[in-house]
Amino acid sequence: MTTASFSSDSRSQVAERPDGGGEYLFTNNWFESNAKRVWEKLFAQYKPGKVLEIGSYEGASTCYLIEKLAQNLSVEIHCIDSWGGGIEHVNWEIDMAEVEARFSHNTALAISRVSRPVSLVVHKGLSHSCLATLISQNQGNSFDLVYVDGSHQAPDVLADAVMAFLLLKVGGILIFDDYVWSENLSYGRDPLRCPKMAIDAFVNCYFRKVEVIPAPLRQLYMRKVAE
Numbered sequence: 001m002t003t004a005s006f007s008s009d010s011r012s013q014v015a016e017r018p019d020g021g022g023e024y025l026f027t028n029n030w031f032e033s034n035a036k037r038v039w040e041k042l043f044a045q046y047k048p049g050k051v052l053e054i055g056s057y058e059g060a061s062t063c064y065l066i067e068k069l070a071q072n073l074s075v076e077i078h079c080i081d082s083w084g085g086g087i088e089h090v091n092w093e094i095d096m097a098e099v100e101a102r103f104s105h106n107t108a109l110a111i112s113r114v115s116r117p118v119s120l121v122v123h124k125g126l127s128h129s130c131l132a133t134l135i136s137q138n139q140g141n142s143f144d145l146v147y148v149d150g151s152h153q154a155p156d157v158l159a160d161a162v163m164a165f166l167l168l169k170v171g172g173i174l175i176f177d178d179y180v181w182s183e184n185l186s187y188g189r190d191p192l193r194c195p196k197m198a199i200d201a202f203v204n205c206y207f208r209k210v211e212v213i214p215a216p217l218r219q220l221y222m223r224k225v226a227e
């Protein structure tokens with residue numbers, strides 16, 4: 001049986017799986033352009049059964065993971081998103097309630113397309129709070145894969161990285177999106193509004209605990225090698 005459970009702060013509810021149907025509703029190609037080519041190679045060899053995604057938006061990366069992994073094995077996928085958008089989205093006039101509705105539609109459709117059970121656990125809230133909750137629920141050292149694609153502000157990314165590391169198993173893979181991304185601001189580029197400084201600080205501090213996996217630099221890939 002496949003269920004989707006939605007937790008918000010301390011409240012949670014379990015919903016029956018919707019039937020899906022129709023077509024995916026995506027309004028951008030962020031996942032296709034940044035990740036898909038490398039993920040195809042990674043998941044040809046590596047088969048994570050328990051996945052954590054920070055930043056899901058319309059579910060493009062989530063749906064890829066469901067369709068790729070749950071053809072052959074049961075998967076548990078946790079998605080954290082505030083569905084409030086990032087600071088970089090404020091001028092885009094995006095209706096985030098519609099984005100969240102597309103996430104629900106898209107993930108239900110992905111689940112309806114695979115043969116193996118999918119447990120999709122949705123944590124709606126700010127990542128630092130949801131990650132701390134997962135740690136306090138003894139989920140440390142339990143995830144095979146963590147994908148960090150939430151806030152792109154350096155202090156937020158650093159907090160996400162440190163807590164993601166605690167949740168990841170030794171041998172698990174940690175992926176950061178938008179390693180070399182920056183905004184075009186009126187005053188130029190702002191390193192505090194980019195993930196790179198935080199990812200670099202994390203990799204430096206965890207030098208003995210992570211091993212960077214060579215790949216194109218739009219995303220940074222690493223394996224946890226020690227607690």
Ligand SMILES: C[S@@+](CC[C@H](N)C(=O)[O-])C[C@H]1O[C@@H](n2cnc3c(N)ncnc32)[C@H](O)[C@@H]1O
Nearest residue numbers: 055057060061081082083084085126127150151
């Ligand atoms: C770039 S999008 C994620 C894209 C998605 N992985 C995909 O493949 O399409 C970033 C998401 O992170 C969420 N977000 C931004 N800051 C956040 C925070 N501090 N906590 C939780 N979610 C956050 C936004 O609401 C947005 O949906």
